[in-house]
Amino acid sequence: MQMATSSKPKGKALSSQASTAGGRPQQAVKFARRTSSGRIVSFSQDEDMDLSGEYSGQNDYINYTVVMPPTPDNQPANPSSENKSDGTKSRLGSDQAQHRSRQAGSREDSYGSHGGSNGGSKMERGMSIMKSNNKSMLLRSQTGDFDHNRWLFETKGTYGVGNAYWSEGDNYGRDTELSMSDFLDKPWKPLTRKIKVPAAILSPYRILILIRLVVLFFFLSWRVRNPNPDATWLWGMSIVCEIWFAISWILDIFPKFNPINRSTDLAALRDKFEKPSPANPHGRSDLPGVDIFVSTADPEKEPPLVTSNTILSILAADYPVEKLSCYISDDGGAILTFEAMAEAVRFAEVWVPFCRKHDIELRNPDSYFNLKTDPTKNKKRPDFVKDRRWMKREYDEFKVRINGLPEAIRRRSKSLNSMEMKKAKSLAREKNGGDLPPEGVDVPKATWMADGTPWPGTWLNPTDDHKKGDHAGILQVMSKVPANDPVLGQPDEKKLDFTGVDVRIPMFAYVSREKRPGFDHNKKAGAMNSLVRASAILSNGPFILNLDCDHYFYNCQAIREGMCFMMDRGGDRVCYIQFPQRFEGIDPSDRYANHNTVFFDGSMRALDGLQGPVYVGTGCMFRRYALYGFLPPRANEYLGVFGSTKRRAPDFKVPSEDESETQSLTSHPDLNLPRKFGNSAMFNESIAVAEYQGRPLADHKSVKNGRPPGALLLPRPPLDAPTVAEAIAVISCW
Ligand SMILES: O=c1ccn([C@@H]2O[C@H](COP(=O)(O)OP(=O)(O)O[C@H]3O[C@H](CO)[C@@H](O)[C@H](O)[C@H]3O)[C@@H](O)[C@H]2O)c(=O)[nH]1
Ligand SMILES: [Mn+2]
Structure with a gap:
């Protein structure tokens, strides 16, 4: 992403320097x-x-x-x-x-x-x-x-x-x-490292592949040299099939030749971004923002309790609170999801500080309270048992509230609807001179929100404009942009002693994109797309992590680990980081291989050893800028049949020292593409900002494309009504 427009004199100065360095005395x-x-x-x-x-x-x-x-x-x-x-x-x-x-x-x-x-x-x-x-x-x-x-x-x-x-x-x-x-x-400590798979494991595996290859070769050559004269065409067909299978086996096995592991150094990340330094005197976090997307489509098939747990694990993640934002996309436009999320955010206000206070791992309450291991292990604070007992009770009550929501919504809607009906009837009587009109009174059976207004999304009795695939866009910021500095709790904050514990929770927004008949909404892909757009206006985190509603973080440091890769040397060339999936509730003997270990621990690591793993659709951290479809920066071009001829890329410009800090990307030709991203000026302006904020730190002269330390310390502006309106506008159908 070297997009500096380097002015002539600077370029000259650089090249002359280069020559002095070349002929270094x-x-x-x-x-x-x-x-x-x-x-x-x-x-x-x-x-x-x-x-x-x-x-x-x-x-x-x-x-x-x-x-x-x-x-x-x-x-x-x-x-x-x-x-x-x-x-x-x-x-x-x-x-x-x-x-x-x-x-x-x-x-x-x-x-x-x-x-x-x-x-x-x-x-x-x-x-x-x-x-x-x-x-x-x-x-x-x-x-x-x-x-x-x-x-x-x-x-x-x-x-x-x-x-x-x-x-x-x-x-x-x-x-x-x-x-x-x-x-x-x-x-300058590296943030990540490649770890070779031990030879004791890898060598037998490789030898086995080679032996099979040799055996396969002998077998096929024997088959080819021994035709069956009684049924030549049958023999020919089976030869073709066998060779095809052999090739497909080779295609399958060869990419697995070189699996690798990677490790991250979270302490080094902390030192680099969160330790007080001249550029960062207060030791505030200089890490970039991260937007987390959760998709849900149907509260019947994806219970709100499960979704709430996902949200809770995200809100409690160990990442600077002011840098984290969470979005839920509700493709069903369901009031049940909406109200469950509001409940979840309220519960998060105690759950999140509780996790921070007692270093809870597994920050989704359901899995945490179902852990088979001793919960008091390594817990040293004397009030842990008391707090946990209170929390468990609180969580049980939360579950009951969530489970009671459908009934509550139904009852509320029923009573409000009958009131509406009464009003409409008396109105009609007045108009009709005391009698009900012969054709009767027709009032649509709306679904009502708790504040007594009709729900803009899907109604329990679907009507035009209020059904799945045909409803308005809804965006509700349920938890505001938090303060930039920790807000420490009080001795009896929400009935628990949160003295000295940061009680902030990250920004959280409910989004249900507008849907209209006649438009292709592209299911989850479309949902992700609209979250990318809406979040660009609201928080514009340079990194995005997406999860399904039934997934959660089982490692609260996961975002930091991802950041190690993105912020490491050369990290500006990383487009995405795929996290593995682990599964809960699988039968102990795993008869159907539901753990998918071959895929996540074999194939994906092997692909990583080649060029990089594939995106599996969820649990993936993206560089926002890469998602916008710009080409990656290329310093060199590889020409020739096998890419053997290397040449400097024609449009590659060498960024100069100070330019890499101040350059604006809007001068890049890609950004002037007409209407590529719609006509929201706010959205278009956010692109360059996200690109800049996603760069690794330029704390060393060998960093080619970095941003200066301390550039991300400023507080985020609070969200005002025009901004939220713009966020809905960029995901509208028209
Ligand atoms: O119109 C839709 C349909 C689905 N989804 C969401 O998409 C996700 C995945 O859908 P699901 O039906 O649960 O698919 P699965 O087969 O369970 O998931 C597989 O396929 C998904 C889509 O590629 C991946 O994200 C998962 O990791 C993978 O397990 C869920 O969060 C849904 O809420 C929407 O947001 N809008
Ligand atoms: Mn699923």
Whole structure:
């Protein structure tokens, strides 16, 4: 998504820099790093070292210098490292200085200068020079911990999307020659990692495939060489079939040759986005927003209690509350779903803080209260048992309220309808001079909302304009946009002690798209489409996660895990992340293979090892911008029969340093496509915003397409009536 319109002079400046970097003088490059213990380690390459081998040489990083911490008589002379002692802020500052000086082609680095040339003899006294050929020493940082970044760099280890060792060919035309220092001056920990399936498991599997392949080959060649002269055509037909089966088996088995696992580092994500830093002094979450879509179609087949549980698990998810929004699409336009959702949100006001207070896992109450394991395990707060007992009672009452809803709606509608009937009759009598008109009075039997107004959706006695497939669009924000900062609870908040617990719940909206006869509404796909559009106006989360109404989060950190992939290096090229599905209520021996393990744990992992898993229709986190159908950014084109010829993509522009932070996407030709997204200006404007907010952090110069840290700290504006009206307008039939 490199869509910067780079102005000429900048491009020039870049290319000239690139050339200086290319013909880099064989000069000592010194780099240093402050370890967590406060010491400064300088990794420097000696002047006489051979740089021509780039990073691949064995000797490159085995010589390094240890600089002792600055003591009163041992102060570095360099201005950029003057205020090193006052924490992160200055450290970042000096890092920037270091980058700048390096980019300018400067020979002397900020640290290098004091470490070597002008540091003078004073520094040398405090310096111990270590020369070692022991590679494992390098794998340890000064504190003795395993230094993961360093290890990745030296082993050219891969993680997530892309590679810790960024080969020159992938440079996207910038002078991003990464050196070891880039991995050391920043707390740049990968957020995800690829984990190989152990050879002990994979090798026998692969050998088995090969053996079967060989046997198959021998069998088929024997069959072909031994025709049956009595029934040649029968033989011929079966040969064709057998070869076809063999091919289809190969097509099926070969993609499974290389399954992989992935792991995420949630602590690293927290460090990167939620730790106080100069760009984020209060340690507010700098993570992008996520919109969660739930689809439901029919409250008869998909009980509102199940849907409520899904909603509760979403509202209680462990993600910054102000960044999360939840939408339910009701394709039935059913008042039952509407009122059940209102009940669910009310219940969420106690359920969500309860989950936060006691670290409840399985945040949909139904599964939680049915867990077979000991609920008090690992629970240390003395009031847990009391709280849980109260919560369980509350949940039971909630269930009864939900189950009583259909009856309540029916009774309410009946009494209101008879009142309407009475009114209409007396009106008719007045008009007709005291008598009822001979043709009788006809009042449609409406379905009524609790506030005494007719329900705009489907009625219990369907009529035109109020039946399935023919009703108005309904959008109700049931839980407002929460405050930007945590709202801590009180000792007797809603009968539970929520002291110090954040009691906010995420924004939640009920959406029933307008349906009219004669339009193709495309079932779930159409529902998702209209949620994408409505949510773009209301919350515009750069990421979207969709669930069916009978699915729920069984890992409350799932959104964070997804974010690790999206926000990792090269994450801007990830379109979607498919989560696996797990199933409840399957018979213990699983006779019918309902757990689907072969698909979710075999095939999908194997596809991931190739190009990426397929979208299974639910439980998938999307990059919103990718859904809008723009082509992914391509730096290179692969031509030729097997894509063997690589060429710079013709419309690829190298974004410049500051442009990637400020560029506006509306100048991109795709965005001027006439009427592609309808004529809502608000919607069209939201596209570029979502794209920008979905980028990974540009906290390192090797990040090609990032946004600056701290860009997503501002509060969301509260929703006003025109905004909500626009959200309904963008999903209307006309
Ligand atoms: O007009 C419709 C019809 C269906 N749905 C929703 O679509 C989802 C899936 O429909 P369902 O009938 O439950 O399909 P299943 O066969 O149970 O689900 C399979 O197919 C779905 C659609 O691809 C996937 O999401 C599921 O993961 C997969 O299990 C449900 O949430 C429905 O509420 C709508 O929103 N509008
Ligand atoms: Mn289903």
